[in-house]
Amino acid sequence: MPSPQHEAIVHYLLNAQAPADPTLAELREGYDQNLLAFTPVEGTTVSTESADGIRVDLVTAPGADPERHVLFVHGGGFVLGSAEAYREFASRISAATKARVAVVDYRRAPEATAPAALDDSLTAYRWLLARGADPARTALAGDSGGGGLALLLAARIAAAGLPAPAAVVAFSPWIDISFRPDMPDERESDDPMLTVAYLRWLAATYLAGAAADDPAHNALFADLTGLPPVLLQTGTRDLTHQDSVVFAKRAEEAGVEVVLDVYPELIHDWHAFGPDLPEGQEALARVGDFLAKRLASG
Template sequence: MSREQRDALDATLRSAPRPETRPTPEEQRSGFAAAVTRPAPEGVVTRRTVLGGRPTLELEPAEASARGRLLYLHGGGYVIGSPDTHAGLVGELARRAGLHATSVDYRLAPEHPFPAAVDDGLAAYRELLASGTDPRDLVMAGDSAGGGLSIATLLAAREAGLPQPAAVVVFSPWADLTLAGGSIRSKEGADPIFTEADVRAYADLYVGAGDRAHPLASPVFADLAGLPPLLVQVGSNEVLLDDAVRLAGRAGADGVEVTLEVGPGLPHVFQHHYGRLDEADAALDRAARFLTAHLSAGRPGAAPLEPVH
């Protein structure tokens, strides 16, 4: 992998101007959209639909399997981001896995604080099952806050008596809104994007005076027993490193099949930088293989899905 690519990305991320006063949520949303939005990859068709009462973006690769389905929850601290800002990332994962993907435009804070996002994730998941999607043909993924939300959605589904999907992948999950992980402070200098204050501000907007240790807000404190096989990918140069490590540890302790990958010298959701960072492409390939392997494993005797690279 390329040290030059990692160094160049770190320098680029650090060069982003930091305002003297914290922008409003609306300003943050427009700035985030301008900075990170990448279009869906060539050969991936998109269309707008509704699922669970929320707008969604459907992404269908040209060589998508007839049966596999990916439900994706985007990142953004529960305050910013959308299916449009993540169309490139979701489309790349869907294309490499050969899966039809649905990216949910869940409600954002502060207009819609916790647990609105969890309610929307669960509603989308519930409707997929109710419409006839076999849970053995369904996988989930999410990044950052969407990673924590993916786990929270599956916890809510478990409590509702719904079956679990075949697998779940999370990129740099934000899984502890109490900010108890040591890396929140120890990695602040290494993280080119976030400070502890940044993360705390998002938690303030999402949970406010509520219980930040609630299992559906901070899945590191949840009983994860019964969740599907889990892949956690995180960079070593991010304040949320310990969220990922502790989530994987909690999952393992609760009997969940879990794989943790820590990318040395990599920033938050480094997978966004596919096509210009070798580690991002390799990580997306591994995530795609993980998802398709568990889709195949859910149906004994079924031919394995072939990821599209």
């Protein structure tokens, strides 16, 4: 059963007063402010770097090994979110994994459409390698739309013949932007975070006419051969829950080691809702254990 803290978040989301017909700027501001309300782990350091013109925030919690890296692709449906807004979540990932987290501030739609976000994430990965990061001590991660991008990035890295990261972690990933027939109807979903109509708008904004089932844009249709071990975390109340289930099956069929963590009754991207949520603490502890077994020791 979800914790009282989780249910308080659900209540807040269900009763939040969103502006009618918000502008893109208002949507972005609201998204970021919700995340900026949380304070990073005490003692965390942040440095902002340029990865060949792409902003990358290096977030390091106390006790993290600066030679271990997690390249993090933030959520927001390719349209919202920012590296700055994700500093608190990144600090908790850093603390849990004992690694420095590099948050990619990729270009967002509609100003930059597909595959800009993926291209920028690949640029950031190349930059990490060029500055000495050991791929055997580097993982990819992302939440929501960023989780789908992280999985797609792993496939892109393999296709490019680059050294593979040691693992991929996807928090509540939104993977399939083509809306399979088995996508739950929004009237049948009680996820307070998402609606099908909202996801369709995000996908259309990002794709700008490109094919939604193109393997260049959709990890569910990509060649998954050779991907590193993958951890997927999803809640059964999450509108994108089936994405993780279907992706896990396809990845396993391609010979990929997959761990699928399913959390009963949890909503989309619960991990991002601050440090006091027990379910978030449990999930990040699982991530720490997963990466401890897969990132090479120094």
